[in-house]
Amino acid sequence: MSGLISNLATSSKALGVHSKGLEIAGKNLANINNRNYAKQRVEIGDRGSINRDIATESMGVEAMELRQNRDVLLDKSVMREFTASSGLEAAKKILESAEGALGQFLDRTKDSTSIQNANGASGGGISDSLSDFFNAWESYSVKPNDVAVKQLLIEKAKILADKINITDERLGDVQSNVDGQIDSDLIDANGILKTLAEINGYIAKAENGRPNSAVDLRDQRQAKLEELSNYMDISFENIEDSNGQIRVKCGDVVLVEGKDVSGDGVLAYVNTLANKKFTFGGADLSISKGALVSQLNARNGAVQDSRDQISALAKQLQDSINGVYSTTGSNFFKSAASTAVGKLIEIDSAISVSNLKSTFTANAGANDVALKIADLANKKFTTLSADSIDGTFGGFFNATVSKLGQNLNTTNIQLEDQKLSEEMTRSNRDSFSGVSQDEELTDLMKFQRSFQATSRFINVVDNLLDQVVNRLGSF
Amino acid sequence: MRVTFNTFPDTLLGRLQALGGEQNKALTQLSTGQRIAAPSDDTPAMQRILSLRTEKDQNQQYYRNSIDGLEVSKTTFVALDQLGQLVGRGSELAAGVSGITSDAEYKAKYSEINQLIEQGVNVANTKLRGSFLLAGDASASATKPFDASRDAGGKITTVTYAGSETSPEMNIAEGTKISAYTTSDENKDVRDALNKLIALRDAMDAKSPSLVLTARQALTEGNTSSEDKLLSVMSRAGSIQYRLENNMKDLELRYESSEKLISTDADVDFAEATVRLNRSQMAYQAAIQSGAKIQNNSLLDYLR
Numbered sequence: 001m002s003g004l005i006s007n008l009a010t011s012s013k014a015l016g017v018h019s020k021g022l023e024i025a026g027k028n029l030a031n032i033n034n035r036n037y038a039k040q041r042v043e044i045g046d047r048g049s050i051n052r053d054i055a056t057e058s059m060g061v062e063a064m065e066l067r068q069n070r071d072v073l074l075d076k077s078v079m080r081e082f083t084a085s086s087g088l089e090a091a092k093k094i095l096e097s098a099e100g101a102l103g104q105f106l107d108r109t110k111d112s113t114s115i116q117n118a119n120g121a122s123g124g125g126i127s128d129s130l131s132d133f134f135n136a137w138e139s140y141s142v143k144p145n146d147v148a149v150k151q152l153l154i155e156k157a158k159i160l161a162d163k164i165n166i167t168d169e170r171l172g173d174v175q176s177n178v179d180g181q182i183d184s185d186l187i188d189a190n191g192i193l194k195t196l197a198e199i200n201g202y203i204a205k206a207e208n209g210r211p212n213s214a215v216d217l218r219d220q221r222q223a224k225l226e227e228l229s230n231y232m233d234i235s236f237e238n239i240e241d242s243n244g245q246i247r248v249k250c251g252d253v254v255l256v257e258g259k260d261v262s263g264d265g266v267l268a269y270v271n272t273l274a275n276k277k278f279t280f281g282g283a284d285l286s287i288s289k290g291a292l293v294s295q296l297n298a299r300n301g302a303v304q305d306s307r308d309q310i311s312a313l314a315k316q317l318q319d320s321i322n323g324v325y326s327t328t329g330s331n332f333f334k335s336a337a338s339t340a341v342g343k344l345i346e347i348d349s350a351i352s353v354s355n356l357k358s359t360f361t362a363n364a365g366a367n368d369v370a371l372k373i374a375d376l377a378n379k380k381f382t383t384l385s386a387d388s389i390d391g392t393f394g395g396f397f398n399a400t401v402s403k404l405g406q407n408l409n410t411t412n413i414q415l416e417d418q419k420l421s422e423e424m425t426r427s428n429r430d431s432f433s434g435v436s437q438d439e440e441l442t443d444l445m446k447f448q449r450s451f452q453a454t455s456r457f458i459n460v461v462d463n464l465l466d467q468v469v470n471r472l473g474s475f
Numbered sequence: 476m477r478v479t480f481n482t483f484p485d486t487l488l489g490r491l492q493a494l495g496g497e498q499n500k501a502l503t504q505l506s507t508g509q510r511i512a513a514p515s516d517d518t519p520a521m522q523r524i525l526s527l528r529t530e531k532d533q534n535q536q537y538y539r540n541s542i543d544g545l546e547v548s549k550t551t552f553v554a555l556d557q558l559g560q561l562v563g564r565g566s567e568l569a570a571g572v573s574g575i576t577s578d579a580e581y582k583a584k585y586s587e588i589n590q591l592i593e594q595g596v597n598v599a600n601t602k603l604r605g606s607f608l609l610a611g612d613a614s615a616s617a618t619k620p621f622d623a624s625r626d627a628g629g630k631i632t633t634v635t636y637a638g639s640e641t642s643p644e645m646n647i648a649e650g651t652k653i654s655a656y657t658t659s660d661e662n663k664d665v666r667d668a669l670n671k672l673i674a675l676r677d678a679m680d681a682k683s684p685s686l687v688l689t690a691r692q693a694l695t696e697g698n699t700s701s702e703d704k705l706l707s708v709m710s711r712a713g714s715i716q717y718r719l720e721n722n723m724k725d726l727e728l729r730y731e732s733s734e735k736l737i738s739t740d741a742d743v744d745f746a747e748a749t750v751r752l753n754r755s756q757m758a759y760q761a762a763i764q765s766g767a768k769i770q771n772n773s774l775l776d777y778l779r
Contacts, residue, residue: 032480039479099515106512106524106741115538115730127525128532135536142543142645145606145615365606365614367643371652377533378649394529402522405514412515423489427482434479441774 003057004468007461010060014454017044020063021447028435028443036223038068038433040215068215074429075222076236079229081422086230087294088415094178094298095408098306101170102126103163104401126167126310127401129160130393134377141370144358151353157332161345164314168344171307178299182269185231185292192228193261196221196248201259204243214244221246233289251286276300302407309389309400314344316381316388316396324372328357332373487766494759501752504743511741520740531733533649538726540645544655545719551608551657552712554601558665559705561591561598562694565672566702569691572684585679588672592631595669596623599634609662611639621666634669638662647722655715661708668694668701 020042031037043066047059104125136153143149199221206214225248228234236246239258248256255262263281270277276296278285287293318333325332334346359366377394381387389396504510514521568584599621601608610620620638623631642656657665671694678686695702 035481095515099513102514104514104525106509106521108509108737108741109507111734111737113731113734115535115727127529131529131532135532138536138540138646141643142540143604144643146604359612361612363612363639363641364616365610365643366612366639366641367645371644371646374646395526398522398525398529401514401525402518405516405518405521408515409518423485427485430479430481430485431477434477434481436477437480438478438774441778445778 004461004465006057008458008465010058011454011458011461013047013060013062015451015458017042017061017063018447018451018454021443022451024066025440025443025447029437029440032435032437032440036219036226037435038070038215038219038222039435039439040066040068043067065210066213066215068218069433070218070222071429071432074425074432075225077425078422078429079226079234081418081425082226082229083233083290085415085418085422086291087289088411088418090181090291091294091298092408092411092415094174094295095302095404095411097174097177098171098298098303098404099408101174102167102306102401102404103170125401126160126163126313126397127394129156129163130377130397132156133160134374134393137370137374137377140356140358141367141374144365144367144370147353150356154347154351154353154356157347157351160317161333161343161347164310164317164345165343168307168310168314169342171303171310174303175299175307178295178303179269179271182271182292182295185295186267186269189228189231189267189292190265192224193248193255193265193267196224196228196256197259197261199224200245200256204245204259207244212244218244229290231290231292232287250280251288253280253283253285255280302404306400306404309396309403311344312388313393313397313400317393318345319388320376320379320381321373324369324376325357327360328369329360330355483766483769487762487770490762491759491766494755494762497755498752498759501748501755504748505745505752508743508745509741510743517740524737524740527733527737531730531737534726534730534733537647537649538723538730541647541719541723541726544645544647544653545716545723547603547608547655548712548715548719550601550603551655552709552716554598554608555657555665555705555709555712557598558595558668559702559709561595562668562672562702562705565591565675566691566695568679569675569687569694572679572687574684576682576684578682581679581682585676588676588679589630592669592672592676595672596621596631596634599665599669607638609638609657609665611656611659611662612641612643613637613639614643614656620662621669631673633673634666636663636666647719648726651722653715653718655719657708657712661704661711664701664704664708668705671701 021044024040024042028039043064044061045064047062049056049058051057102125104127107124133156136149136156139149140146140153199217203214203217203221206217212218225234225236228248232250234248234250234255236248239245239247242258245258246256247254247258253262255267263283266281267285268279270279276299278287278292278296315336318336318339322331322333322335330350331348332351334348339346358370359368361368378392380392381389381396383390391399503512511517511520511524565588568588572581572584599609600619606614607616607620608614610616613620616638618637620636622635622637624633624635626632636659638659640659642654642658644652644654647653671690675687675690675694678690692700694700697703
């Protein structure tokens with residue numbers, strides 16, 4: 001009799017366990033599209049047994065704990081891949097903007113296949129403007145008395161100067177945009193650090209005496225860690241005896257210690273002309289990977305290199321053209337000191353069709369100066385001889401374009417490879433932590449059947465008790 | 476491998492994106508006819524293209540220079556030819572002079588030679604697009620290169636050369652310069668021819684057969700005669716034209732050669748791109764169909 005009553009109690013507990021199983025299967029299905037969610041499962045355990053006079057009596061089953069399919073090694077691998085991908089993506093965006101700013105694209109629609117029908121350079125970049133400019137000097141050397149040719153030369157010179165200045169300005173805008181993006185990213189990163197510390201605090205409270213039980217909070221924390229790993233290379237480790245709290249580090253610098261953000265808790269970007277770096281709590285922070293440092297590297301590397309080279313090109317143009325043209329008594333381009341702030345090169349305001357000169361002699365039809373300037377198109381400069389550039393004007397600019405293009409090309413290839421690597425790592429983790437619809441549906445069936453079986457058992461026991469309680473008295 | 480709910484969609488999405496990218500690339504290439512558009516598409520090729528385009532543009536400019544030079548040279552040739560004909564006519568008129576030449580004939584010849592001189596000075600000061608042709612690099616000077624001094628009656632007594640001693644050059648290829656203009660020595664030969672015509676005219680005025688003979692010999696006989704010198708100048712102008720025309724042909728070939736090289740790097744191989752587009756389209760369709768089929772099957776279909 002006592003056995004039947006205890007069976008009821010045992011079955012009641014079993015029903016609870018099956019219900020929990022159904023609840024978790026439902027929860028798993030509900031989160032099937034939640035990328036930050038790790039599959040949960042109920043650990044079912046035996047409650048033990050008691051030795052009675054006749055035999056051993058089972059105490060039934062119970063839901064021992066809630067576990068989630070989370071593997072620290074896989075999580076760290078995914079974070080590492082995120083850091084690498086974000087860094088390359090950030091660099092790609094900046095380099096693409098810089099490539100656009102350089103404006104040296106190929107459009108063959110206007111290209112002529114016959115020299116008779118050709119109509120001059122047809123592109124929109126500095127390279128074509130340089131060709132046009134020196135060809136205009138060639139035309140001027142052939143027709144030094146032609147007013148239309150003089151007008152064309154002045155226009156081509158203005159176009160070249162505009163192209164150089166606008167290109168430099170656009171590259172400057174790219175750099176300013178990067179600065180803005182870094183500032184914005186740091187606001188996000190600081191917010192994430194704060195949230196991580198808060199979640200650590202919640203986990204510590206929730207897991208006090210119940211280790212690893214705050215599975216949803218752990219999901220949230222992992223999501224934030226992955227978000228932060230987009231910006232920088234971080235690592236984390238458990239803090240011993242802290243109820244599940246972690247320490248988040250970037251290199252050797254501790255960013256989050258349990259429920260506190262270290263130092264003054266602020267990631268900052270020092271952006272002065274001479275110094276551009278990241279700090280945390282006022283001290284220098286050495287970030288080696290991720291979007292933040294990639295943006296800074298692209299800004300100060302490829303983009304700044306392009307600006308420096310365009311500046312050198314402008315200076316060489318000023319020096320070389322003025323070096324020849326000054327024999328006529330004036331400059332063609334403004335000297336560096338007279339050029340407006342923010343501009344690299346400007347045509348001298350005194351230059352006009354009426355006073356443009358092709359010679360330093362008194363002969364109005366002479367073309368010595370025009371010819372010498374036209375010849376500069378093919379002159380090879382060298383920085384070893386105190387020139388500002390190496391090679392010809394066109395060759396030097398083409399090298400600038402190629403350098404940036406190659407940089408972007410390499411980044412694109414690396415990103416393509418990196419995306420495959422990230423996809424594989426994510427797939428590996430998903431294979432372990434993700435929710436399988438088939439699994440959950442079979443679990444649903446399993447727990448449903450278990451629930452039904454236990455219910456049937458309770459029914460049988462009830463019948464037996466009914467027999468004992470209600471029917472035995474009728475004899 | 477444990478296949479989760481997101482495994483199929485993630486794999487499908489990744490493949491569709493990759494195949495979509497390939498289709499887009501092939502489509503862009505086919506619609507523009509270009510294999511590359513940005514430096515990052517193929518940097519070494521882009522560098523070669525930019526360099527070849529600069530060379531092409533420069534050759535095109537040299538071609539235009541050559542056309543201008545040819546124009547100068549041809550116009551110069553025409554002017555020199557006219558001057559040669561004037562000298563020839565003067566010589567013809569002198570050849571008919573002998574002891575029995577009447578005063579009226581002398582007068583008529585005098586008058587015609589005087590007109591030849593006027594015409595000669597006019598031709599020597601020929602302009603092309605507002606610039607004197609036979610003035611060296613003083614082509615834009617306000618004064619005419621051949622200055623005619625006249626006596627009280629308006630008759631030209633002497634012609635002096637007021638042009639430049641140097642002639643402008645032009646680039647017709649990289650590192651190759653040429654002057655399509657006459658040299659100062661050649662311009663001075665023109666001046667001398669005009670002065671010899673003046674001497675002939677004055678000999679007619681003097682009605683002296685011996686003076687006419689001397690003047691005629693100076694004009695047409697021997698290596699130092701004006702007729703020979705003018706022929707020599709014309710011959711040089713002709714050789715300049717020949718050189719310029721050859722140079723233009725060479726530039727045409729180089730331009731076409733550069734264009735071919737650019738095309739090799741920049742233009743798309745339509746057959747290859749079309750095959751690539753078809754291949755990625757088929758793979759895209761297969762991915763969609765297989766994805767849809769797999770996604771369509773679920774245990775849910777069998778649960779009541």
